[in-house]
Amino acid sequence: MPARMGAEPVVVMGGGLAGLSLAVQLLDRKPDLRLTIVEPRAAYTDDRSWSWWDTDPHPFTHLAAERWRHWRVRTAAGSVTAEAGRYRYCRLPALAVYREGERRLEAAPNAQLCRGLRAHAVRPWPHGMLTVETDAGPLEATAMFDGRPPGRDAFAGTRAPLLWQQFLGRRVRLESAPFDPGIVELMDFRPGQQDGLHFLYVLPASREEALVEATWFVPAPLPRPLVERRLAAELDRLAAGKAMESLAEEAGCLPMTTAVPPAPALPGLIPIGMRAGVLRPATGYGFLAIQRHSAALAERLLGGRPGPVRPHRADTLLLDEIFLRFLLRRPEAAPALFRRLFERCPADRLVRFLSACGGPADLAAAIAALPARPMLSAAWAGARARARLGPA
Ligand SMILES: Cc1cc2nc3c(=O)[nH]c(=O)nc-3n(C[C@H](O)[C@H](O)[C@H](O)COP(=O)(O)OP(=O)(O)OC[C@H]3O[C@@H](n4cnc5c(N)ncnc54)[C@H](O)[C@@H]3O)c2cc1C
Incomplete structure (x- = not known):
């Protein structure tokens, strides 16, 4: 339940990556901003990892848990290992972002993160404001950012090319110690392409521990049991008959498309994150794009020109x-x-x-x-x- 409901200058629907990144960018520029985030999760869990190349700094840079200088692409016909000069491939546990977001909102005198609260319909409100129904009553704002995930239906019937990046990953500890902690396996195509374009993605933390993700780029999502079977087979292969401990799991099915989900024409309602089409169409990566997009949106809003920002050139x-x-x-x-x-x-x-x-x-x-x-x-x-x- 929020501490107070009523008229707020800024409301953000969705306290995921985009919502929290935007909040941090806004509070960096205006620490006393009146800001409310509406987030249905009652508590955050470490539900995913974010990886990116550290080409530009952002407020979460220092929280990276691992950094790699080498990454590899493997096919049945051979492999290539790239060695970075300037850049590192970084991994950030989602919980570190959530905790940093919570900390920043708690420290700000006029900001609140309303956990356990869902946003519903948004409507125009007098004096150029908007109102959103929430489980705890209506909330008004002059600028409202919508970071609720768009859902797969939002892309139905698009004429733009569309693939789904489907993945299931498990963080495991293997007694067989098959990993090279110095190299990220960015794309390992050797498991075969029988269900569509498929590769393994491996982020090693040590010789024994890694996030191993089975990934597909497919025109239609695959059944979950098949995805589970394929990942289990790869993990068994890596474990080589020795002990395996599962530490965490993450899954996703991300749109890879140049289509942007349709947005209602409500002045003052600004899409963010996946709803704004921020994921890079050809890769499905969104972490760094969300950092840049959040900075540009905050700049616009606090510069007195609230409005959407195109996420891609x-x-x-x-x-x-x-x-x-x-x-x-x-x-x-x-x-x-x-x-x-x-x-x-x-x-x-x-x-x-x-x-x-x-x-x-x-x-x-x-x-x-x-x-x-x-x-x-x-x-x-x-x-x-x-x-x-x-x-x-
Ligand atoms: C498992 C996984 C791993 C990924 N890894 C990477 C990676 O390594 N690198 C990379 O660049 N990208 C990655 N991505 C892609 C992208 O960066 C993430 O999907 C990112 O979380 C998108 O941010 P977002 O804020 O748009 O969505 P989310 O982070 O999913 O946030 C959406 C928020 O909206 C909330 N919400 C839902 N319904 C409502 C409602 N009715 N009212 C209010 N709030 C609501 C949700 O609870 C959630 O907190 C990954 C995606 C997934 C799913």
């Missing part, structure tokens, strides 16, 4: 659309393509390109590393689809 969207069309048309060619990209593009340039902070030379290096003919044919298919159907 136009060139990023165009390239990602071509890449997604390629993955949809030629999933069997994807393992070799990813290996080639990591082999031919210098590591730091590729990191900047993947983290959407590259310049023209980084973009050129990434494009030059990709095979020209299938990319051009995917680009051509996209151009034809747009000409036939109009923009997505």
Whole structure:
């Protein structure tokens, strides 16, 4: 139950990554801001890990639990290990973000995090305000940020290319000690592609302990029992008949698309996080994009120009659309393509390109590393689809 309900200048629906990141950015700029976050979870748990390359600083940088200098892409035909110059691949336990968000909100005199409270319908309210129904009554605000997850139906019928990044991961401790703590297995395609484009993602903490994630890029989500079976088989292989301890589990099914969920046309209602289409279409990564988006939204709001912010550059969207069309048309060619990209593009340039902070030379290096003919044919298919159907 919130400490007080009524008119608030700023309400954020959803105290997940985007809601808490935005709150921290707002409070950094205006510590006495009147701000309410509505979050249905009564208590946070360590429900996931966030990883990113540390290309730019943000308020959670110092909380990273692990940092790696090497990452590898493996296929049946060979592997490539990239060595970073400037950047590290970092992992942050979600609970560290939640705790930092809670700490910042508790320390702010006029901010509150209302846990155990769900937001419902949002309506216009007199004097340019908005009102949202919550389990504890209505709440009014001049600016309302909507970070409630959009749900899979929000993308039904889209004309943009759409894949689902489905994954099930388990943090395990294995007596067989099969991990190399110095190298992240970014994409290990060796388990095979029989259910769709599939790879293992392994974040090692030590020789014995790692987060092992079975991941698919598929046009329609796979049944959960199949996903569980495949992960269990891989873990058994790694355990090699020795003892295995399961420490935690995380799962997701993220849209990989250039389509943005439709938003109601209510001035003052601003989408954030996945609802704003912040996940990078071609990778499903969202952590760093959410940090940048939150900073830009806070800047706008406190600069007296509240409103939405486009999460991606136009060139990023165009390239990602071509890449997604390629993955949809030629999933069997994807393992070799990813290996080639990591082999031919210098590591730091590729990191900047993947983290959407590259310049023209980084973009050129990434494009030059990709095979020209299938990319051009995917680009051509996209151009034809747009000409036939109009923009997505
Ligand atoms: C398991 C997992 C691992 C991921 N790992 C990475 C990674 O390593 N790197 C990366 O870049 N990206 C990763 N992502 C993608 C992305 O960064 C995350 O999905 C991120 O949590 C998105 O932030 P968000 O705020 O949009 O959504 P969430 O963090 O899911 O927050 C949404 C919030 O809305 C709340 N909510 C729901 N309904 C209501 C309601 N009615 N009223 C109010 N609040 C409501 C929820 O309780 C939740 O707190 C991962 C995603 C998942 C699912």
